[in-house]
Amino acid sequence: MTRRELSRNSEMWTAVVSLCLLAAIAAPIDVAAQPAMKKVRLGIQSNNIGFLPFHLAFHKGYYREQGIELETIFMATQAVNAAFLRGDIDYSAAINGTIQTIVRGNPAKILACAVDRPLISLIARKEIRSAHDLKGRRIGGSTPGGTATLMAETALKHFGLQAGRDVTIVPLRDNRLPALDSGSVDAALLGVPENILALDRGYHELLFLGDIVNFPQNAIGASMKKIQENPDEVYGMVRAALRALYFSLEPRNREEVTAIVMKQWKLTDRRIANEMLRQFSRGMARDLMAKPEGMQLMIDLVREDSKVAQPFTIAQVVDYSFVEKARRDLGAAR
Incomplete structure (x- = not known):
């Protein structure tokens, strides 16, 4: 290899190293410029x-x-x-x-x-066909003050029934569909998708709350x-x-x-x-x-x-x- 070729190769590697150094210096600046999450x-x-x-x-x-x-x-x-x-x-x-x-x-x-x-349905067991059949039954609501409990009270008023006197509202968490399956409640306030799954299992929708209340x-x-x-x-x-x-x-x-x-x-x-x-x-x-x-x-x-x-x-x-x-x-x- 001639001296001229050696010189040319040396200049090329010097340029490559310089570019790498510039990239290494620039990268932290770009990262730092991004807003912190x-x-x-x-x-x-x-x-x-x-x-x-x-x-x-x-x-x-x-x-x-x-x-x-x-x-x-x-x-x-x-x-x-x-x-x-x-x-x-x-x-x-x-x-x-x-x-x-x-x-x-x-x-x-x-x-x-x-x-x-409310995207909530009042879903009842198969033997409950109407609101009249809810008398003396247990409805699965939510914790006190929760949306499902408020909606249960609203549904009962719509049917002319009174919570505590005609129907018992049972405070539950997110286990209302399993409670319906097990028979520990006779009806429950179910959101989406639980209401869809309940209908697929043969339960009845007595009321879609969104139809009666804003x-x-x-x-x-x-x-x-x-x-x-x-x-x-x-x-x-x-x-x-x-x-x-x-x-x-x-x-x-x-x-x-x-x-x-x-x-x-x-x-x-x-x-x-x-x-x-x-x-x-x-x-x-x-x-x-x-x-x-x-x-x-x-x-x-x-x-x-x-x-x-x-x-x-x-x-x-x-x-x-x-x-x-x-x-x-x-x-x-x-």
Whole structure:
């Protein structure tokens, strides 16, 4: 090899080494420039289809795009409420619990609602064919103050029956369908998909609660401290959920949404997933804002159940300003 060739090779390797050094120096700068992910906890009291926008936003990576690493924690309504009050979770999806927190004097707000009518059915054993057959029977509700218990009382009033006198409401957690199967209750308030599974087993739907009452569920609730100290994070939570809702409404996305439902709910039957989506459409709150009359009804029911005499208005409980901003940013038209 000539001296000229050696010189040329030396220059080439010098250039390669220089490029490698530049890449090594530049890489940490790029990583450092990326926004740090913030760990955020959301307490959810059940796994019904009403939470679709929240789960869809997680699977699509919309929270991460907002710098949020979301941890969803499933627990009973009372546990969600207690954790929310202690500050152990950042957000609560239990709308009744958030309202209960507010009417009892703890500053918080409901920021968004996924559904504006209850996606809950009153399902009865095969021998119970009508509301009249419920007299003297036991209905599976939720923990005291939970949505299923409130809905059980609403259903009984609709039928002209009284809880405690005509029918016993049994406080249960997420085991209402197994309780129905075992015979420990004669009827139960079941959300989606449990109501679909119950009908497949031959049980009867006595009432779909969404047909008789306008009653919001499945919310994002936050303390005033969180809203005031972390408004960008709060906005990110709301925006991700709204973006996911809009994604689910596009017909061209149906197959992907169905696949995500099957993954989230661990389903193998596409028919059940499609029926879940159909039932979600029966009660979804377009733009994540519940109708005022339904929200006021919810506030009054929770206030009465909490033995609070002072009336509360929607403005004292709800803050849709983050949803409104997200609608504008996403280019939505009402």
